Amino acid sequence: MTRIKKLNKHASATFSSYLSAWPDLLFLVLDKLLEPIDHVRCAAVCKQxxxxxxxxxxxxxxxSRVAPMLMISGRSSTSMFSVSEGKSYIKNVQLPNKHNRICGSxxxxxxxVDKTSQDITLVNPFAQAMVPINLPHFKENVSKVILSADPALNPTSYMVVAIYNSTKLAVLRGGExxxxxIRLPDKLFDSxxxxxxYKGQIYAVSVCGKIVSINVNNCVINSSHSQESLDVRVFMTRSRKFRFRECDEAxxxxxxxxxxxxxxxRNIGETQFDGSILxxxxxxxxxxxFSDTDGCMVKHVEVESIGDEAxxxxxxxxxxxxxxxxxxxxPNSIYFTGDLESVMTIYDVDQLGTACAACDPNYGQKPPGLWITPPFKGLC
Structure with a gap:
C-alpha cells in the first residue's frame, strides 16, 4: 500500500510538472500561428x-490590430484572400445586387452604395447571417464611407462619416x-x-495637401440644429516631393x-536615357x-522610415x-490597392516609397481588390 501511495504521489507530481509546462509550450505554438482563425481553433480544444x-x-x-484580408471579386463569386498563406477563404461571399458599388470597409x-438610389447598406461578410444595416436615404454621390466602430457591438454609439460630391462630408450617428x-469652409475647393x-475627432485630407479637422467631441450634429458651434478648420500642408502638384491620392x-x-x-516621372519619361x-x-489646447496643427514633418509599421x-x-x-x-512598407487595377502592390518606404513587390490574386479580373479587416480582437 505504501508503495502504491508513493507511485501515485510520483505520478501526481509528474502530471503537475507536465501541466505547469503547458503554458510555455502553448505560447510557443501560438507564436507560430499566423492567422487569427488558427488561434480560435486552438482555443476550442478545451477550456484550459x-x-x-x-x-x-x-x-x-x-x-490589438489584425492585418486585413484582401477581398477579391471574380466573374461569379467574391472571396477573402489571405496574403500570408496565398489562398482564399470565405468563398462565395454573398453581397447585395452585383451592380452596386463598394465605397469602403x-x-x-x-x-x-446602390448606383441608382445612392442608398448605403452596411454588410458584414464575415457573419453573413447578420442582418445588413440599411442607412437612411442619401441622394448625393458618395465616394468613401468609414465607421468609427463595429455597429454590431456599438449599435447606438458608432458614427458613420461619408465623403460625397468629392469635396463635402456628411455624418450619421447610430440610430439617427x-x-x-457638414458645411466646410469655401477655401476647401479640391477633392x-x-x-x-482620430482621438475622437474627424480629419479628412485632400489631393492638394489640405487637412480638414472637425471637433465633434462637445457638439451635437443634427439636421435640426445649427452647426455654428462646430469647430471646422482647414490646414494647408507643404510637401517637398509633390510641391505645387496635386498627388493622385492622399x-x-x-x-x-x-x-x-x-x-x-503620386506618379513620379523619371527621364530615361532615350529621353522618354518613366x-x-x-x-x-x-x-x-495637432495641439490639444487650441486644435491648431503644430507639426507636419516627413517620416523617412515607418520602422516596424506596415x-x-x-x-x-x-x-x-x-x-x-x-x-x-x-516592415516599413505600404500595401496598396488602387481603383484602376486588381493588383495589390507593396511599396518600400525607404526606397522613396516605390514598388518592391506585387501580387495579383484576382488574375487580372475587375473590380480591384479591397482591404477588409476581420472583426477579431483576441480571445475574450
Whole structure:
C-alpha cells in the first residue's frame, strides 16, 4: 500500500510538472500561428487551452490590430484572400445586387452604395447571417464611407462619416434617421480622398495637401440644429516631393503608436536615357500633430522610415499594423490597392516609397481588390 501511495504521489507530481509546462509550450505554438482563425481553433480544444489563449493574447497584445484580408471579386463569386498563406477563404461571399458599388470597409463591415438610389447598406461578410444595416436615404454621390466602430457591438454609439460630391462630408450617428451634412469652409475647393476618426475627432485630407479637422467631441450634429458651434478648420500642408502638384491620392492613418500620418501617392516621372519619361508610383509619409489646447496643427514633418509599421491603404479605413507580430508582413512598407487595377502592390518606404513587390490574386479580373479587416480582437 505504501508503495502504491508513493507511485501515485510520483505520478501526481509528474502530471503537475507536465501541466505547469503547458503554458510555455502553448505560447510557443501560438507564436507560430499566423492567422487569427488558427488561434480560435486552438482555443476550442478545451477550456484550459481557451484560458491560456486568453492569457497569451492579453500578455502579447498580438491581436490589438489584425492585418486585413484582401477581398477579391471574380466573374461569379467574391472571396477573402489571405496574403500570408496565398489562398482564399470565405468563398462565395454573398453581397447585395452585383451592380452596386463598394465605397469602403471598416471594422469588418462593407459600405455598399446602390448606383441608382445612392442608398448605403452596411454588410458584414464575415457573419453573413447578420442582418445588413440599411442607412437612411442619401441622394448625393458618395465616394468613401468609414465607421468609427463595429455597429454590431456599438449599435447606438458608432458614427458613420461619408465623403460625397468629392469635396463635402456628411455624418450619421447610430440610430439617427437623417444624415447631417457638414458645411466646410469655401477655401476647401479640391477633392477629399480619405477621412479618419482620430482621438475622437474627424480629419479628412485632400489631393492638394489640405487637412480638414472637425471637433465633434462637445457638439451635437443634427439636421435640426445649427452647426455654428462646430469647430471646422482647414490646414494647408507643404510637401517637398509633390510641391505645387496635386498627388493622385492622399490618406490619413493612425500608427500603432498613436501617431497620425499623412500619406500621399503620386506618379513620379523619371527621364530615361532615350529621353522618354518613366512613371511609377511613389509615396511620401508625413507625421501630423495637432495641439490639444487650441486644435491648431503644430507639426507636419516627413517620416523617412515607418520602422516596424506596415500600412494598408485603398478604399478601406486606412490601417497600420506591427509587422514584427506578423512574420509574413514586410516592415516599413505600404500595401496598396488602387481603383484602376486588381493588383495589390507593396511599396518600400525607404526606397522613396516605390514598388518592391506585387501580387495579383484576382488574375487580372475587375473590380480591384479591397482591404477588409476581420472583426477579431483576441480571445475574450
Amino acid at each position: 487551452w481557451q484560458s491560456l489563449g486568453k492569457e497569451y493574447n492579453l500578455a502579447t497584445q498580438r491581436w 471598416s471594422h469588418g463591415w462593407l459600405a455598399i 434617421e437623417d444624415w447631417n451634412c 477629399l480622398t480619405d477621412v479618419i476618426i 490618406y490619413l492613418v493612425e500608427s500603432t503608436k498613436g501617431h497620425l500620418w499623412h500619406v500621399q501617392r 512613371f511609377e508610383d511613389g509615396f511620401r509619409v508625413d507625421e501630423v500633430e 500600412l494598408f491603404l485603398g478604399k478601406n479605413y486606412s490601417v497600420s499594423v506591427s509587422a514584427s507580430k506578423l512574420p509574413w508582413c514586410l
